[in-house]
């Protein structure tokens with residue numbers, strides 16, 4: 022298998038791409054030396070966010086970037102789409118809130134799994150940026 | 158990919174061997190529920206040792222499948238939840254998985270056997286003739 026590049030963009034257009042994206046998240050975090058707990062957290066978070074893209078926006082993209090410096094290393098994942106957007110972010114981030122009859126655990130769960138979580142949304146652009154960090 | 162469902166008397170064993178797409182997960186759910194109804198299974202063990210990511214969608218499929226199987230009248234156990242999967246699920250939100258779990262398939266079968274017996278069905282499902 023090829024080594025993943027330090028940055029990788031994955032188009033999210035179908036259910037298969039959710040699987041591809043979560044595998045890629047795991048590979049990148051394993052390559053930077055994150056332990057299995059972190060690999061699993063990041064892969065799960067990416068799975069949630071990319072599923073939201075498919076479910077609520079139809080399609081979008083997932084960008085995975087590795088960073089390393091003398092203090093440590095981190096992985097940043099940006100998931101974005103050009104769908105309808107989220108009208109009420111506070112509501113969407115509340116446990117159990119879902120407009121699709123889902124568990125409503127995706128966004129709040131993701132926020133708890135990662136070290137950094139940032140979300141912005143307006144009609145036509147929803148972007149979630151997450152990262153995990155490890156000291157050297 | 159189709160997940161094989163093995164039959165052991167009136168017990169069904171399903172072992173998920175690789176990461177599933179959402180569509181495959183739903184297919185598995187309906188295959189398993191249909192099979193339970195068809196053979197009037199007494200118990201079902203689902204082995205998820207090979208799943209290294211269980212997100213809220215998959216958790217829901219697992220829970221719903223377990224509830225459906227119970228509604229039909231069979232006992233169900235989920236076997237082999239990986240430690241990192243368990244940690245992640247709890248961090249994401251409590252109670253994402255509500256079904257009964259065991260460490261592995263062996264223990265799962267033991268537990269099914271006990272539960273089936275305590276329901277008053279004293280046949281060990283595995284010894285029963287076809």
Ligand SMILES: Nc1ncnc2c1ncn2[C@@H]1O[C@H](COP(=O)(O)OP(=O)(O)O)[C@@H](O)[C@H]1O
Nearest residue numbers: 073077106113119120121123124125126127128
């Ligand atoms: N990319 C997105 N575009 C539009 N709406 C979204 C998006 N992601 C999440 N949402 C909204 O936020 C709600 C909560 O999302 P989430 O926490 O993942 O739970 P669930 O997917 O189970 O509903 C969704 O029901 C949906 O209304």
Ligand SMILES: [Mg+2]
Nearest residue numbers: 069073127128
């Ligand atoms: Mg979701």
